[in-house]
Amino acid sequence: METLYHQTNKQIQEVQSHMGRLETTDRESVHLLENELQARIDQIFNQLERLEILASKEPPNRRQNAKLRVDQLKYDVQHLQTALRNFQHRRYAREAQDREREELLSRSFTTNDADTSIPIDETLQFNSNLQNAHRGMDDLLGSGSSILNGLRDQRGTLKGTHKKMLDVANMLGLSNTVMRLIEKRASQDKFIMMAGMLATCFVMFLVVKYLS
Numbered sequence: 001m002e003t004l005y006h007q008t009n010k011q012i013q014e015v016q017s018h019m020g021r022l023e024t025t026d027r028e029s030v031h032l033l034e035n036e037l038q039a040r041i042d043q044i045f046n047q048l049e050r051l052e053i054l055a056s057k058e059p060p061n062r063r064q065n066a067k068l069r070v071d072q073l074k075y076d077v078q079h080l081q082t083a084l085r086n087f088q089h090r091r092y093a094r095e096a097q098d099r100e101r102e103e104l105l106s107r108s109f110t111t112n113d114a115d116t117s118i119p120i121d122e123t124l125q126f127n128s129n130l131q132n133a134h135r136g137m138d139d140l141l142g143s144g145s146s147i148l149n150g151l152r153d154q155r156g157t158l159k160g161t162h163k164k165m166l167d168v169a170n171m172l173g174l175s176n177t178v179m180r181l182i183e184k185r186a187s188q189d190k191f192i193m194m195a196g197m198l199a200t201c202f203v204m205f206l207v208v209k210y211l212s
Helices: 002-019 030-056 060-106 120-172 176-211
Strands: none
Touching: 002 030, 002 060, 030 060, 060 120, 060 176, 120 176
16 A cells, blocks of 8 residues: 555655646647646546545554554645636636637628618527637536535545544644644645635636636
8 A cells, every 4th residue: 555655645746736837838738737727637547446445454553543644635636626627717718708809800790871770690600609608607616616616525534534534643642733733734725725716716706707
């Protein structure tokens, strides 16, 4: 189990280091990096399932600690998954805005004093663009809902991890200083999660406001 644990932890650190490249990668190849990161995250999730099985087979005096370490890895990779989805949704919103802007700039308007009829082709095209924008908004709202659900799941995982840490601390007789540090880390993670939820809601509000 130790070998697989260290291998998984190393892979999580590698994904974290590659996440910083998303903002600097050009538009033509950023989706390739996203696919690569998603594939690595999926592989880590598969390894975590194996680690959970191995942790349940540990001796009783080591089982609780083994499960706690696996839960911490699970929390870390869920955080990476949420960060990747947030970046993708921001990119989709920017690309949709760019397309709408280009369509508006490329559209030609002509005047005709003798004829005030509305061109049917342009009206149909505008209606089609509006429907596409609505579908894009539905997709973004659905994605935002899935992100919020993921954040709630992470919060539940964090609570369970915190409880398990307290149980382990009681069994091992850890000092009060260590307990305070553990609780401080849990509180910081909670604030980070709440900030991520607020940022996601704000991005969704901007998308709805400017694309509707």
